[in-house]
Amino acid sequence: MALLYILSLGVATAQEATIDLSSKKQTIRGFGGMNHPVWIGDLTESQIKTAYGNGNGQLGFSILRCWISDNSSQWSREVATAKKVQEMGGIVFATAWNPPSSMCENVSRNGRTEKRLKPSSYGDYVQHLNGFNNHLKENGVGLYAICFANEPDYGHEWTWYSKEEVYNFTKNYAGQLRINNTKVISAESFSYQKSYYDGILNDASAAANIDILGTHFYASDANTSNSFFQYSLADQKLGEKERWMTEHYTSSDATNDGSPRANVWPEALDVAYEIHRALAVGNFNAYVWWYIRRHYGPILEDGSVSKRGWLMANYSKFVRPGFVRVDMPDNPTYNVYTSAYEKDGKIVIVAVNRSTVEKTFTINIPNCEVKTWERYVTSGTKNLQKESNITPDNTTSFVITLEPQSATTFTGDSSDNPDDQPANDAPDLSSMFSGVSLTKGPKGLDDHNTLISHRFGADPYAMVYNDEVYVYMTNDQQQFDNTNGDTNGYGEINTINCISSKDMVNWTDHGSMNIAGRNNSAGVAKWASCSWAPSAMHAKVNGKDKFFLYFANNGSGIGVVTSDTPFGPWVDPLGKELISRNTPNCGNVTWLFDPAVLMDDDGKAYLYFGGGVPDGKQADPGTARVVQLGSDYISIVGTPTTINPPYLFEDAGANKIGGKYIYSYCSNWNCVGNPMNNAEICYMTSDAPLGPFTYSGMVFKNHSAFFKNSGGNNHHAIFEFKGEYYIAYHALVLQNAMGLPDKGYRSTNIDKIPVNVATGKISQATGTLAGVPQICSHTPFVRTQGETMAWQGGINTRFGGDGMLLTSIDKGDWIGLSQVDFGSGASRFTACVSSNKTGAIKICLDEPDGEVVGYLEVPNTNGQLVEVSSKMLKTIKGEHHLFFVFTGGFELDYWVFDGSNANCTISATTISMGDSISIKATASMEAEIDHIDMFANDSLLVHKYIAPYNWSFKPLETGDYTIKIVAYDKNGNVASDSTNLFVCAAQAPYSQNKIPGIIEAEEFDFGCEGFSYHDSDPQNEEGELRDDVSVDITVGNNGYAIGYTMEGEWMNYTVDVAETATYELTATVASGIENSAFQLYVDGEKAGSEIIVPQTGTDVWDVYKEVKCDEIDLKAGKHILRIEITSPYCNIDKLSFKSKSGTTGIIENGAMADLSGKCDAFTPLGVYVKSFEIENGDVSLIQDQLNEGIYLLRFENGKGLLIQVRKR
Secondary structure (H helix, E strand, O other), rough: OHHHHHHHHHHHOOOOOEEEEEEEEEEOOEEEEOOOOHHHHHOOOHHHHHHHHOOOOOEEEEOOEEEEEEOOHHHHHHHHHHHHHHHHHOOOEEEOOOOOOOHHHEEEEEEEEEEEEOOHHHHHHHHHHHHHHHHHHHHHOOEEEEOOEEEEOOOOOOOOOOOHHHHHHHHOOHHHHHHHHHHEEEEEOOOOOOHHHHHHHOHHHHOOOOOOOEEEOOOOOOOOOOOOOHHHHHHHHHOOEEEEEEEOOOOOOOOOOOOOHHOOOOOOHHHHHHHHHHHHHHHOOOOEEEEOOOOOOOOOOOOOOOOHHHHHHHHHOOOOOOOEEOOOOOEEEEEEEEEEEOOEEEEEEEEEEEEOOOOOEEEEEOOOOOOOOEEEEEEOOOEEOOOOEOOOOOEEEEEEEEOOOOEEEEEOOOOOOOOOOOOOOOOOHHHHHHOOOOOOOOOOOOOOOOOOOOOOOEEEEEEEEEEEEEEEOOHHHHHHHHOOOOOOOOOOOOOEEEEEEEEOOEEEEEEEOEOOOOOOOOOOOOOOOOOEEEEEEEEEOOOOOEEEEEOOOOOEEEEEEEEOOOOOEOOOOOOOOOOOOOOOOOOOOOOOOOOOOEEEEEEOOEEEEEEEOOOOOOOOOOHHHHEEEOOOOEEEEEEEEEEEOOOOEEEEEEEOOOOEEEEEEEOOOOOOOOOOOOOOEEEEEEOOOOOOOOOEEEEEHHHHHHOOOOOOOOEEEEEEEEEEEEHHHHHHHHHHHOOOOOOHHHHHOOEEEOOOOOOOEEEEOOOOOOEEEEEEOOOOOOOOEEEEEEEEEEOOEEOOOOOEEEEOOOOOOEEEEEEEEEOOEEEEEEEEEEEOOOEEEHHHHHOOOEEEEEEEEEOOOOOEEEEEEEEEEEEEEOOEEEEEEOOOOOOEEEEEEEEEOOEEEEEOOOOEEEOOEEEEEEOOOOOOOOEEEEEEEEEEEEEEEOEEEEEEOOOOOEEEEEEEEEEEEEOEEEEEEEEEEEEEOOOEOOOOOOEEEEEOOOOOOEOEEEEEEEOOOOOOOOOOOOOOOOOOOEEOOOOOEOOOOOOOOOEEEEEEEOEEEEEEEEEEEOOOOOOEEEEEOOOOOOOOOOOEEEEOOOOOOOEEEEEOOOOOOEOOOEEEEEEEEEEOEEEEEEEEEEOOOOOOOOOEEEHHHHHHHEEEOOOOOOOEEEEEEOOOOHHHHHHHOOOOOEEEEEEEOEEEEEEEOOOO
């Protein structure tokens, strides 16, 4: 009977299965397998195409797993296939089986000797793994993800880790593997032992160091229960992190007849069943087989596809990366297993029938129309065979029949994707550039040095903040301008330059910041005459970002200014030097200048400074100092300590690398070639921030060794950015390029410097004009400041607009940006400009006189900054250098391009402060979407890697916002879209509107249009009061009134009702016509009937009368009262509410001592008069504030008092 009952139940429930497209699950990253050229030989080019192509006879894999050998000499063997897979659009991740033997030790476990990573070698192991990552990068392979431990719970011939060791390494070291934008995979358990992950997931700091939970499925087969695949803690804790099945094979034994194991049927069907359970039961994002080519793998030794391969293809060819699993019954009938996936209207259903009989049922997809379903079947006799299409009568459902022991994939498309490229009606302004010659620029297009070419800047210091490099410089340009280019004596310099870059080539100018104020009224440090050789630091102070800028007041002291941003405005917190000649152990320092600040790992900071060569002490000047800064970073702790750099001249640098403290400096002009030559950058090392320091070598020759006609002092900063080390230094490159005589005007360059991060050893860097390579493309779909550039000819910048403006623009002037990635297309250009005459921008690619792709006409804006837009002559695609050539004098604030195949929608275009909006992003691109970035006014909100691409945004300030999305696909294409949002002030009471009492009509709530009021005209017609709102307020009836009313307009009032009661209502109104009217609402519900306003004058609105209205029942407490105009042209002065009972809700009279605190005064008829604060029951003090009469006082504690006021 039980068996019959189950079969009956199966029949009853097998009739249909419903897909809920709105119920989104995980995003699928893809499918793939392992290549192991060291163990079994590399894949051939043909086999790679079979595995990673998606044409006929190909599997559509998208993930390659490779091996990290413990022997670095084997690493090169992984490159060829990885590179080809990446070129085909796949991603590559790598797993380590063993650390190098020198890092391991033997331990006994369960009677067996196992290898174990020595805890003391954890740091070295990180460097080993990062070395593999860098090796792949240097050979053209970007590693998507990396795992430090293959099967830590298995051991045997590879390394065994205890749960605690996996946890400790993950928490303390795994995050260091995120170089080159590589994600971190957890240790990959042999058999999905949840206990190896529990500790990590329950510790937020440990979990933060993994991006993907990886595991293997060994110890499972088709008979394993679903609980093996499920992991509730991961469901709770992983958030948007992914789960990958990174290795398994279902069986590998040889067959009796020698045929490939992978073709045994129906055993092969277990692969499709396992993939189903990984995705639909376990919520995995990726499924990766063991060996791709093997007799039991998806590709056989002869290169043909096996049954197991075709069954994987039922998923991998159709459920492409970026598809999202949606809700569908995973086991709709006995032995049938289904799952559904969706992306951009494309729907994929995979059904696995393990039964020996056909199965027929209906699939419903509400709110979705699919006209045709394609289907592909793999069975004992078919290999992903395309069967006839299904064309259902009802486009929201269809009937399927599954062959016995088969896997079937159904694909349908509910989307329409018309080509929505805009019509090309772009302007051709070529005539405006007729005869215009390009201004000569001081930098070659192959050169990234000097960093900026429109302003001199020296003594560079680099600070990394929020994935951006900020470079601070002594403003040599100020000396040049103030002395008409005479020899640079530095004495006129009281400003500091600041520039920044996210890609190391395109630099944004943040201007020349006024620091020293003795000879500069705008300078913040009024005690200082000069500001030289800056050094900057970021710190969290009381939970907020704070920036500290240390500078030299010529050679007599060191000051500090602070700001909430990297580029000011700055304040002087001390009003004097931080370091002066009165500072202990500093009175004998020749030059108190050249500060360098170092923030240590424990939050303590140290300041290094000093220089100069006392007579007779050339080899050991002894004028360098270091001191710990206080926890406020604007004071010092203890006495500065002496550092003794050999042959010191000036220039302090401070770093911590490989656990070593690095002090670097410029040598003096008395060197004898041993250990360094004149004016070279040298360094010393120590195990402690305060020393003692040991001389360790020379790292950068004088810049005269690299650049012709360049010499003089050497000043530098060494810094790390995105896994690479750089040296910033000054030279005379710009002065020479401008053809100026040698007057000592310096400009800043950056080149790479070789650093061993494990030991702290620094090797020599070389100065070049080429500079450093760009580390990422520039995105044109996010607002870019006009003062951002890699090259320029003829322009300058000034403060104004959105921070800075591009100015001094003449005919033929231009700017250029390097490696701008337009992805799959940009079709419109927008710029914010200011002009007093017409002008134009010509947009060119690759060179200043390169291909013209568009123009923008600049109108006469009467000197106001306005946005103007134009369509491009052609859609710009791919990566190019971008150049703007100008004609006509104007100023440029910012610019942005828009793509044509992305869509940004928001849930509301106007919200009140404190509310949130939902942002929804979609994009249709050439390749699968990798991720979408979302911005509010160019501030990044989130990187979204998982569809749906939705985000909730709660603005922190009122005002206008541009909400922008930028989508990136797997091929690097980019698309964007934006929309506007206005955030108004939150609704709040304008006055204390109490009932009983008088509500003045003009005292509606604070807020904005659509929230606190609605007016059909944006102008306040007479503007007699509250000119910041559009409600029309006029003078009337010895005060103010609401006038010029139109049907549908309304005002909200926050009112405080004293007691639940019936209230009499009188409205004071005026109208010059008949039949004006308005309606009251309380908390959205009508209150009384429509109030008809009589004609109180003939075509005049200054005769006011009282109109008695319906009685209204109100409940005690706060409410929103709304006046809504139902018929136009009535003026409303006020509403008077009087309790029908004539009481004010006094509960009882109490002793005078109880009558203290806040109270409200009412007339005997219940009309509110005024509020007071009473102390110790003394009401006499309020009598002077009331007219003669009898008043009822109501206190917050419910007590009441009747008083009479008489005047003498």
